[in-house]
Amino acid sequence: MYAIAIHGGAGAVPRATLAPERERSYRAGLESALDGGFAVLERGGTSLDAVATAVRLLEDHPAFNAGHGAALTRDGAAELDAAIMDGRQMRAGAVASVRHVKNPIELARRVMEKSRHVLLVGAGAEEFALEEQFVLVPNQYFRTAERLEQLESEQRGERVSDLVPPSVQGTVGAVACDASGNLAAATSTGGMTNKRPGRVGDSPIIGAGTYAKNGVCAVSATGHGEYFIRAVAAHHVCAAVEYRKLTLEQAVHELLHVILRKLGGDGGLIAIDHAGRIVMEFSTEGMFRGARESTGRREIAIY
Amino acid sequence: MYAIAIHGGAGAVPRATLAPERERSYRAGLESALDGGFAVLERGGTSLDAVATAVRLLEDHPAFNAGHGAALTRDGAAELDAAIMDGRQMRAGAVASVRHVKNPIELARRVMEKSRHVLLVGAGAEEFALEEQFVLVPNQYFRTAERLEQLESEQRGERVSDLVPPSVQGTVGAVACDASGNLAAATSTGGMTNKRPGRVGDSPIIGAGTYAKNGVCAVSATGHGEYFIRAVAAHHVCAAVEYRKLTLEQAVHELLHVILRKLGGDGGLIAIDHAGRIVMEFSTEGMFRGARESTGRREIAIY
Numbered sequence: 208m209y210a211i212a213i214h215g216g217a218g219a220v221p222r223a224t225l226a227p228e229r230e231r232s233y234r235a236g237l238e239s240a241l242d243g244g245f246a247v248l249e250r251g252g253t254s255l256d257a258v259a260t261a262v263r264l265l266e267d268h269p270a271f272n273a274g275h276g277a278a279l280t281r282d283g284a285a286e287l288d289a290a291i292m293d294g295r296q297m298r299a300g301a302v303a304s305v306r307h308v309k310n311p312i313e314l315a316r317r318v319m320e321k322s323r324h325v326l327l328v329g330a331g332a333e334e335f336a337l338e339e340q341f342v343l344v345p346n347q348y349f350r351t352a353e354r355l356e357q358l359e360s361e362q363r364g365e366r367v368s369d370l371v372p373p374s375v376q377g378t379v380g381a382v383a384c385d386a387s388g389n390l391a392a393a394t395s396t397g398g399m400t401n402k403r404p405g406r407v408g409d410s411p412i413i414g415a416g417t418y419a420k421n422g423v424c425a426v427s428a429t430g431h432g433e434y435f436i437r438a439v440a441a442h443h444v445c446a447a448v449e450y451r452k453l454t455l456e457q458a459v460h461e462l463l464h465v466i467l468r469k470l471g472g473d474g475g476l477i478a479i480d481h482a483g484r485i486v487m488e489f490s491t492e493g494m495f496r497g498a499r500e501s502t503g504r505r506e507i508a509i510y
Numbered sequence: 511m512y513a514i515a516i517h518g519g520a521g522a523v524p525r526a527t528l529a530p531e532r533e534r535s536y537r538a539g540l541e542s543a544l545d546g547g548f549a550v551l552e553r554g555g556t557s558l559d560a561v562a563t564a565v566r567l568l569e570d571h572p573a574f575n576a577g578h579g580a581a582l583t584r585d586g587a588a589e590l591d592a593a594i595m596d597g598r599q600m601r602a603g604a605v606a607s608v609r610h611v612k613n614p615i616e617l618a619r620r621v622m623e624k625s626r627h628v629l630l631v632g633a634g635a636e637e638f639a640l641e642e643q644f645v646l647v648p649n650q651y652f653r654t655a656e657r658l659e660q661l662e663s664e665q666r667g668e669r670v671s672d673l674v675p676p677s678v679q680g681t682v683g684a685v686a687c688d689a690s691g692n693l694a695a696a697t698s699t700g701g702m703t704n705k706r707p708g709r710v711g712d713s714p715i716i717g718a719g720t721y722a723k724n725g726v727c728a729v730s731a732t733g734h735g736e737y738f739i740r741a742v743a744a745h746h747v748c749a750a751v752e753y754r755k756l757t758l759e760q761a762v763h764e765l766l767h768v769i770l771r772k773l774g775g776d777g778g779l780i781a782i783d784h785a786g787r788i789v790m791e792f793s794t795e796g797m798f799r800g801a802r803e804s805t806g807r808r809e810i811a812i813y
Contacts, residue, residue, distance in 0.1 A: 286634075297740050297773065303710075304631050324709045325736045328607050329632040331589075331708015405634015406627045407606075414717045414742035433628045437600050439717035442742040446749045470600065 208501055209248040209386045210483040213240050213261050215271045215495030216377030217429045217475035222510065229270075230509065233495055236268035237507050241497040244381055248501070254383035254391035254425070255293045255316075262289070262312040262393040265379035269351050271495075272377030274310060277349045277397025279358045280404045285349035285397055288411040289315040294390030294419035301411035303328040304404075307343035308336050312395045315411070317341075325413060329405075349397070361401040378410050380417070380427030382479040386501075390425035390481065392417050392441070398432070408432025414442035422481050423449045424458075430467075430474010430491065438466050444478055455479075455486045463490045511804055512551040512689045513786040516544050516564050518574045518798030519680030520732045520778035525813065532573075533812065536798055539571035540810050544800040547684055551804070557686035557694035557728070558596045558619075565592070565615040565696040568682035572654050574798070575680030577613060580652045580700025582661045583707045588652035588700055591714040592618040597693030597722035604714035606631040607707075610646035611639050615698045618714070620644075628716060632708075652700070664704040681713050683720070683730030685782040689804075693728035693784060695720050695744070701735070711735025717745035725784050726752045727761075733770075733777010733794065741769050747781055758782075758789045766793045 215237055225233075244261030248254070266274025277285040289311035290301035300319025303326065308314045317339050318327050327335055333343065378396035385391075394417045396410040409416035409432035416432065418441035419425035426441035435441075440462055447458035455478055467473065467490065475489025477496060487496045487508075497507045518540055528536075547564030551557070569577025580588040592614035593604035603622025606629065611617045620642050621630050630638055636646065681699035688694075697720045699713040712719035712735035719735065721744035722728035729744035738744075743765055750761035758781050770776065770793065778792025780799060790799045790811075800810045 299740050304634070322706065323736065324706060325739045326710040326715075327706065327708045328710055329708050331607070331706055334707060403625065403627060403630065403634055404637060405630045405632050407629040407631055412629075412715055412717075413739050414715075414745060418742070433626065436628045436716050437602050439721070439742060439745040442717060442745050443749070446746070447753070450750070450754050 208483045209384055210479060210485055210500040211241065211244045211248060211257050211261060211381060211383040212477040212479055212485045212487055212498040213237065213244065213381045213496065214427065214429055214475065214477045215265060215379050217489045217491045217494035218377060219492050232270050234507055236265065236270050237495055237497045240264040241499050244383060245499045248383060248385055251386065254385040254389045257383040257385065258381040258391045258393035259291060259312055259316055261381035262379055262395050263310050266310050266312060266395050271379045272397045273379040273395040275349055276351045276354060278377065278400040279350065279354050281401045282404055283358060284346050286404060287311040287397055288407055289395035290411040290413060290417040291315045291319060291393040292391065292413060292417055292419040294421040294425055297420055299325050299413045301326045301413060302332045303407045303411045305332045306346050307333055308341060309344045309348065312393055314341060326411065357400050378429035380429060380477065382425040382427050382477050384479050384481065384483040388481050390419045390421050390479065392419040392425040392427045394427045409435035409440065412436055414439050416441060418442050418445050420445055424455055424478050424480045426476055426478045428474060428476040431472040434467055434470045434472020435474060437470060438462065440476065455484060459486045459488050463488055511786040512687055513782060513788055513803040514544065514547045514551060514560050514564060514684060514686040515780040515782055515788045515790055515801040516540065516547065516684045516799065517730065517732055517778065517780050518568060518682050520792045520794045520797035521680060522795050535573050536812065537810055539568065539573050540798055540800045543567040544802050547686060548802045551686060551688055554689065557688040557692045560686040560688065561684040561694045561696035562594060562615055562619055564684040565682055565698050566613050569613050569615060569698050574682045575700045576682040576698040578652055579654045579657060581680065581703040582653065582657050584704045585707055586661060587649050589707060590614040590700055591710055592698035593714040593716060593720040594618045594622060594696040595694065595716060595720055595722040597724035597728055600723055602628050602716045604629045604716060605635045606710045606714045608635045609649050610636055611644060612647045612651065615696055617644060629714065660703050681732035683732060683780065685728040685730050685780050687782050687784065687786040691784050693722045693724050693782065695722040695728040695730045697730045712738035712743065715739055717742050719744060721745050721748050723748055727758055727781050727783045729779055729781045731777060731779040734775040737770055737773045737775020738777060740773060758787060762789045762791045766791055
């Protein structure tokens with residue numbers, strides 16, 4: 208038994224406003240990432256390789272808010288965050304606020320594997336990237352016409368104060384269980400449209416947007432990051448399964464519909480347990496998502 | 511009933527190597543911060559104000575690894591991280607990798623109170639500081655002769671690879687419960703001596719080095735940050751108390767001596783529950799710490 212689940216962000220996705228060709232593009236991107244990650248598992252690869260592959264493919268696809276096509280800061284730049292966690296020894300790597308790394312998830316993995324640190328941010332993270340022979344790209348690479356439009360529309364909007372959150376959210380992520388029962392999670396994002404430079408959401412925060420522990424579960428979250436940080440969302444789910452013996456469904460439901468609702472935040476998350484059971488749930492109108500299992504199940508969904 | 515506890519870092523502090531005048535300096539710094547924070551509670555102030563005051567005093571004291579006297583990166587600069595959390599609505603603010611903010615804990619609090627974000631890093635955090643009328647200081651302000659010596663000795667040392675952690679650790683923090691039963695936690699640090707620029711430890715990570723939830727507990731950690739991040743240390747303690755009904759002592763003991771020991775990390779933490787009960791524990795040789803309660807207890811300790 209092996210399985211993988213992915214997400215491409217959660218938020219207000221009214222059916223009426225998602226044009227058919229846009230929906231096809233999202234679905235094609237999800238399918239490609241899902242199948243790419245699954246192929247790793249199929250040929251006996253680890254869950255760590257599978258989630259890294261799936262997230263890299265989502266980063267490269269312009270429709271999703273990560274890597275190429277990332278949401279832009281209020282200054283019109285892309286600032287990227289990513290994290291990966293290996294459930295085997297609970298090792299983790301993360302980067303935040305990087306501007307020139309084509310695939311932040313690969314840098315996060317390198318931080319895990321080649322440094323004695325877990326989280327590197329900003330120019331220091333890019334210095335590490337260069338030492339590790341990553342080729343940097345201009346910030347321009349990440350910017351798409353659509354994200355610039357979103358930024359302009361957000362900036363024209365009636366934002367009463369800096370305290371009001373934007374409506375557009377997004378993040379990509381993957382969780383997987385390989386044939387040996389190893390769990391892994393990976394998350395990558397451009398963050399919120401019109402965010403303040405230097406703002407870091409839950410994606411690269413181990414325990415908030417990303418967590419994995421063998422024998423328990425792996426989690427990747429998406430949504431209004433500040434609330435997921437305050438709730439320590441991914442770890443909340445893991446701890447509820449491990450220590451309170453909640454089912455994965457119960458733990459995810461409690462997190463999204465009790466804990467986060469009380470705080471006032473919404474979003475979604477995907478999780479997988481050591482038996483390869485997948486949960487994909489959200490408190491928003493939609494969540495781009497997909498799941499594929501060695502049993503033959505293959506599913507892509509938005510609403 | 512109201513109470514406050516503080517720490518000034520945990521690590522290898524052999525009695526033999528701590529000269530009497532150094533020990534006096536540490537104790538005087540701890541006393542000043544403890545009494546400063548306690549005075550806030552005494553005059554009816556909130557736990558949030560108390561922990562911010564105590565941490566600010568520790569930041570200003572050159573003996574502790576936060577603010578003035580922070581540990582230096584491998585480039586000889588100070589890069590500072592801090593977080594604060596208010597247990598009332600579980601609001602939180604944090605900054606990481608800032609180089610010119612005299613009191614990072616005050617900036618973390620401003621992020622919580624005046625932005626719609628939880629975590630700001632690097633130049634973006636300093637841009638926010640300027641917008642909020644913080645006066646920036648040169649990086650030189652943080653550097654002391656002693657920290658430069660430590661860095662040089664670390665760099666001369668037989669570090670076999672970048673994967674070996676340094677022996678010197680430190681961080682400052684405070685937890686408090688005010689007369690209304692409100693809990694708060696605050697943590698501030700310069701991180702590891704000889705760290706890579708951009709490296710962020712557990713201190714500013716909500717759930718790892720800092721957490722507070724009214725009715726449950728408030729936690730501030732110190733130690734080898736990477737392990738505290740992977741264990742989601744502070745949230746682990748809070749969740750164990752809230753959901754598994756462990757006592758605060760049991761939860762802290764499990765975290766330090768079971769969970770972190772298994773991962774290979776050491777350090778210490780201070781915690782306080784809604785009844786004002788304080789736990790201060792560590793798995794290292796010593797932890798600079800202090801506790802003061804409205805019952806009259808006043809304690810400063812190192813070993």
